[in-house]
Amino acid sequence: MYVPTLGREGEYIYRLVDSMIGVKGKNKKRVWIDSQTEEEILRGIKEAKDLKEYDALADSAYLRAKEDYLIGINFSRLLTLSYGKKVAELNGEERASISIGRVMTCVLGMIVDRENEIRNFEKTKFYKVQAKFNGNLIAEWKNVENNERKNPICETLQKAIETNNLYNDNGFKKEEDANKFIEYISAFKDEAIVTESSKKTQKENAPLLYNLAEIQNDCSKKFKISPDQTLEIIQELYEKKLVTYPRTDARVLSTAVAKDITKNLNGLARFKENEEVVNAINLMKENKYSTNLLKTKYVNDSKITDHYAIIPTGQGLENYSKLPELQQKIYILICKRFLSIFFPPAEYTKLSLTIDIHDEKFFANSKVCTNLGYLVLYKDDKKKDDEESKEDEEVESDADLIKKIKKGQKLSVEEFNKKEGETSPPSRYSSGSIILAMENAGKLIEDEKLREQIKGSGIGTSATRAEIIKKLNRIEYINTNAKTQILTPTNKGELIYKVVKYTMSDMLNPELTASWEKGLEMVANKEIKSDEFMVKLEKYVKDKVAKVKAMTYAR
DSSP states (O other): OEEOOOHHHHHHHHHHHHHHHTOOSOOOEEOOOSSOSHHHHHHHHHTOEEGGGGHHHHHHHHHHHHHHHHHHHHHHHHHHHHHHHHHHHHTTOSOOOOOOOTTHHHHHHHHHHHHHHHHHOOOOEEEEEEEEETTTEEEEEEOOTTOOOSSOOOHHHHHHHHTTOBSTTSSBSSHHHHHHHHHHHHTTGGGOEEEEEEEEEEEEOOOOOBOHHHHHHHHHHHHOOOHHHHHHHHHHHHHTTSBOOSSOOOOSBOHHHHHTTHHHHHHHTTOTTOHHHHHHHHHHHHTTOOOOOTTSTTBOGGGOSSOOOBOBOSOOGGGGGGSOHHHHHHHHHHHHHHHHTTSOOEEEEEEEEEEEETTEEEEEEEEEEEEOGGGGGGHHHHHHHHHHOHHHHHHHHHHHHHHHOOTTOBOOEEEEEEEEEEOOOOOOOBTTHHHHHHHTTTOOOOOHHHHHHHOOSOSSOTTTHHHHHHHHHHTTSEEEOTTTOBEEEOHHHHHHHHHHHHHHGGGGOHHHHHHHHHHHHHHHTTSSOHHHHHHHHHHHHHHHHHHHHHHHHHO
């Protein structure tokens, strides 16, 4: 008897069904597949392993269910009985139940904490000092640490340093100080000389492939759809044989898949319905781009648990034209991310100048793309971004000026001026960025490289995160703006947060929640036994119940 289940949650579903049916006397083998193509299914059957080999994974699955049940049933009832009436009263309801979940409550805490940060944020104005030279070259002043000045330091600057009135060493917190500094430095505008001139080449490789969290975040930003909608769409693409299994945390390929990757590419080469994809593959052939991924960062068996990254199979293309427009766009998104890993890196030239004016340092920088590399696949998106950003246009114009200027050259300052700015509060979570934050144990990390470095067990799993956001909306603890996908807590959600923070604040700690997930992973990897996990879990629940009951009686 073959068992075609997938991952921990799939293992749990199968084991439940199997125990209820009561099938006995059969040799059971587990089929593990990454796409629904005939070739992959046949491979899965051929390489099927005895079901007993997955007992540890099943143990982890059962423990996850027990953990969620014990925390949910005990703490929900406990807090409802203790604080439900008060919550109802404050929320203008006749009655209220308090719903607690191991992951759900932690995510609610992340959203409320962010809202509180925004409410309590106090804007700080700052004033940067800039010098404008002949030819409209703009350089910005910065107070350089260990700057060995030959001349006495400006008194205004010295006082600002001593009273902590500098902003990030490149501006003043007081407009008056900025004005006085400009007045001081203007007397030496004829002393401007270039002390450093550098030109560096930078390379930027294509990002890693999509896992579910990454594509949910991208779809939230690009198409303003929820993670749940994204998952539904990719699941449909998977069932139509167009892409590999969607519920994956991995962003790399396995060695075995990488060795056979030309099959996917050859399939996409026949994708007549989309000129963009076919042109990209033709460009690869014309330039003889290598398809050998084995020694690249895109192949790493150690970073794959259940499944490898989401990529196009190169099959099922006859289904593409029947898809709704949004499904087609998401499929092309996956194709582009996949094809980009075969293209060379984008190349940039970074130009920078250091200009000395009476021992004060002014800096001018510019970064110009000299070779699109993989970005050729996204050039239309880049044009749109450039059109929307005046700042990018200014950087481009500065580059030509900076190229002409050499070290030791004297410059003429046309004028000094101040540029006013103010600090901004943190952004609210979107339905996509919260998924990324959950994947990284509560840390919303925008930088992709850093995100991959610190990636750990996270909160929840790729299979459950979208459903958690959906549930928080359903029980009216949060609101999701349909147009922007921005998340905000409701009044009721904030009341629940306050109750939890008062009674069992560690339930709001992402790192603690992630540690429970890590424990389940250790069970699946046979690093600890199920009994050891259950002892710790039961003790945690009992201790928390006793603590909250004592607090309730003491009121």
